[in-house]
Every structure is written in C-alpha cells, then in structure tokens.
Amino acid sequence: MKQIKIGMIVFPGFQLLDIAGPRDAFSEVAVLSGGAQQYEILTVGTTRGSVQSSSGLTVVPDRTIFDECPDFDTVIVPGGLGIFQAYDDPALSSWLRAHHKQSRRIAAICNGVFALGAAGLIDRRTVTTHWMDVPRLAETFPRTRIEPDFIYAKDGKIYTTAGVTAGIDLSLVLIEEDFGRTRALEVAKYLIVYLRRAGGQSQFSPLLDSMAAPESQSAAIQQHLLDNLHLPHSVASLAERVNMSPRNLTRVFTRDCGVGPMTFLTNARLDAARRFLETTDVTIREVARRCGFDSADNMRRAFHKHLQIHPADYRQRFLTGNELGTSKAKRA
The missing domain is CATH 3.40.50.880 (Class I glutamine amidotransferase (GATase) domain)
Known part of the structure; x- marks a missing residue:
C-alpha cells in the first residue's frame, strides 16, 4: 500500500x-x-x-x-x-x-x-x-x-x-x-x-478593466468603439475622428487606458461576443458579424489566442439556462 x-x-x-x-x-x-x-x-x-x-x-x-x-x-x-x-x-x-x-x-x-x-x-x-x-x-x-x-x-x-x-x-x-x-x-x-x-x-474575469476616466480624452473614443463594434476601425480613422495624429492618439489612449486603441477594440469585441454566447442562441457566424470580426474563423482564432478556448466550447459551458449540460445553441 x-x-x-x-x-x-x-x-x-x-x-x-x-x-x-x-x-x-x-x-x-x-x-x-x-x-x-x-x-x-x-x-x-x-x-x-x-x-x-x-x-x-x-x-x-x-x-x-x-x-x-x-x-x-x-x-x-x-x-x-x-x-x-x-x-x-x-x-x-x-x-x-x-x-x-x-x-x-x-x-x-x-x-x-x-x-x-x-x-x-x-x-x-x-x-x-x-x-x-x-x-x-x-x-x-x-x-x-x-x-x-x-x-x-x-x-x-x-x-x-x-x-x-x-x-x-x-x-x-x-x-x-x-x-x-x-x-x-x-x-x-x-x-x-x-x-x-x-x-x-x-x-471568468472582466476583459474591460481598462476603461478610461470619464473626463479623459480617451473616454469618447472608447464609447464610440463600444457603440460601433460592428464597424471597421483603424488607428487612422479614430485619429481623424478626434483631430489627432495616429501617433499622438496611440500615446494618449495608452496613457489613459493602459492598452492601445486596437487592443482595447479586440478586448471589447471579445467581451461582447462572450455576452452573446452566454445569453443567446444566435449562430457563431452571426455573433462574429455583430461584434465586428471579419469572419467566424477570425473570432475563433481571437478566442483561442486570448482565452485559450473556442467559442463553441465557451458557449457550452456558460450559456444561461444550460444547467443540464445540453445546449440548443447553434454551433455554426
């Protein structure tokens, strides 16, 4: 023994x-x-x-x-x-x-x-x-x-x-x-x-822990991104929106938020996708579209890179009302 x-x-x-x-x-x-x-x-x-x-x-x-x-x-x-x-x-x-x-x-x-x-x-x-x-x-x-x-x-x-x-x-x-x-x-x-x-x-932890203070220069940029996740964005387009150079925008945003604007955008899209997967049964392709990912495959790659889990597996674990371990959620 x-x-x-x-x-x-x-x-x-x-x-x-x-x-x-x-x-x-x-x-x-x-x-x-x-x-x-x-x-x-x-x-x-x-x-x-x-x-x-x-x-x-x-x-x-x-x-x-x-x-x-x-x-x-x-x-x-x-x-x-x-x-x-x-x-x-x-x-x-x-x-x-x-x-x-x-x-x-x-x-x-x-x-x-x-x-x-x-x-x-x-x-x-x-x-x-x-x-x-x-x-x-x-x-x-x-x-x-x-x-x-x-x-x-x-x-x-x-x-x-x-x-x-x-x-x-x-x-x-x-x-x-x-x-x-x-x-x-x-x-x-x-x-x-x-x-x-x-x-x-x-x-399990919030992805959006880098929100800018309401009075900061970056708060309006963040709100614009959060309200328009489905649209294409770039540092250049955001800089033009607030009349800054791309270099200065990146410097100011990183100072205020701890991450660059494109990193924040990726995190925001992932966080929104998580909420869709947890609370709806819309297809993964549709979740990707609503959250601004170019394709379902791109969203899968982002999930795996940042969360080490695929969207379908995430939904299976966390979908609200899935207590019995069987999900009616669509996987494609």
Whole structure:
C-alpha cells in the first residue's frame, strides 16, 4: 500500500471548499484503488480549538501549528477572506518555512499564496492566484512573478492556484504526479470535472478593466468603439475622428487606458461576443458579424489566442439556462 501524508492548514475565515474539494478528490483515490493507494490527511489549525470557515461552518483541526506534526509529504494552504488577517502571523510563517524544507511540495489555493509570500517562499517564483487578488499580491510581494491567467502554476516545489474550485484542479495534478494519469482521470470522471480545464482565468474575469476616466480624452473614443463594434476601425480613422495624429492618439489612449486603441477594440469585441454566447442562441457566424470580426474563423482564432478556448466550447459551458449540460445553441 502506498500512502502519502498531506497537511492542510486551517485559519479563521478559511474557504471551506478549498479544503473540502481537494480532500474529497484525494479520498476517491483509496476508493478507486481498493485501498492500495491512499492519502492520509490531517488538518492543522493556526489557533487552538475549533476554527470557523468563512461560510460559518467550523472544523476541529487534528493538530495545530503549535503541536508536534508528522513529516508531511505535501502541505496545502487554503484561501479565504481570513487570509488577510492570518497570512503574516510569525508563528504560521515559521511553521511553513520549516515544513517547506522537509516536505516534497507545498501548495496554496487561491489567495492562500499570501501566506507563502509572508514566509518568504515565493520570491523570484512564478505563481498565480485569484484574478481579483493579483494587484494586491503584486504590491505586497513585488519580487514574485505572477501569471494572472493561470489556473495553476508549479515552480519547483511551490504550487499555486486560481480561485476556490481551482483547488480541485490542483488535487488532480497532485494525484497524477503521485499515482499516474489513469488514476487522476478516474477521479476526475467520478467528480464530473475536467482533468485539464480548458482556458485560463480570463474566461471568468472582466476583459474591460481598462476603461478610461470619464473626463479623459480617451473616454469618447472608447464609447464610440463600444457603440460601433460592428464597424471597421483603424488607428487612422479614430485619429481623424478626434483631430489627432495616429501617433499622438496611440500615446494618449495608452496613457489613459493602459492598452492601445486596437487592443482595447479586440478586448471589447471579445467581451461582447462572450455576452452573446452566454445569453443567446444566435449562430457563431452571426455573433462574429455583430461584434465586428471579419469572419467566424477570425473570432475563433481571437478566442483561442486570448482565452485559450473556442467559442463553441465557451458557449457550452456558460450559456444561461444550460444547467443540464445540453445546449440548443447553434454551433455554426
């Protein structure tokens, strides 16, 4: 029998699903292998006594960071609203540093990566986290390399993930490392999830986070583009509209919005296409036309380049009213 010890940290205000999701995935290994392969999982509290999650449910940890713990193969730190009160606790940081040295790997789910940062474990490492926490993570730990669109990242023995349900993605990665792809695929099938999720976090985060301030020179240009996505545009035509040179327009727009006008236009068209795919059953060809793409093929290429997913697959996952997994949406 092969057994792997995992320690899961719990702190006041932790995200329950960050613990429950991976734990359920790990437990299925023993069921599917008839007990020949299994994980031994212990929860480790940052405080003594029961620990309340952000949803209000409580967990009584098996150990605390103040107790003697076994040598864990893997340590997992969940995220949750409470991380911002817990992550820079010197006792937690010391515990994580000690177990980082002796463990094969250490992982953080969602914004649990802040605890790894406070312990000094992600300097010059490539990590990811929930897209909403990326700016704060970058500001707090400027020596860290952040990949905001990754579902999970691995850098040496440090593993990090995007938000909440990405903990299940992480658990499948670990199961595949430990017991092989076949076992990981069996667990994924049992849980009815993808072994490898297509696309990154951009599927779920707003694309239009580069809106200009209302009083800026670029706001009128953005509104014109948003109102006329179906029309052809160029830097030259936009510059002529506002009586600027193309070079000056690009400089001003990039200053006000953080991206150039053509990049903003592509993002706006993609965002509009996403809304059509999520809420209507019009054909992909018609969505492309309404959003200003030259053809359905061009829209497919843009989706794959920017979102790592094709429009038909995006619609299948996110179409409103598609709860039963069957879509009447047209695919062509």
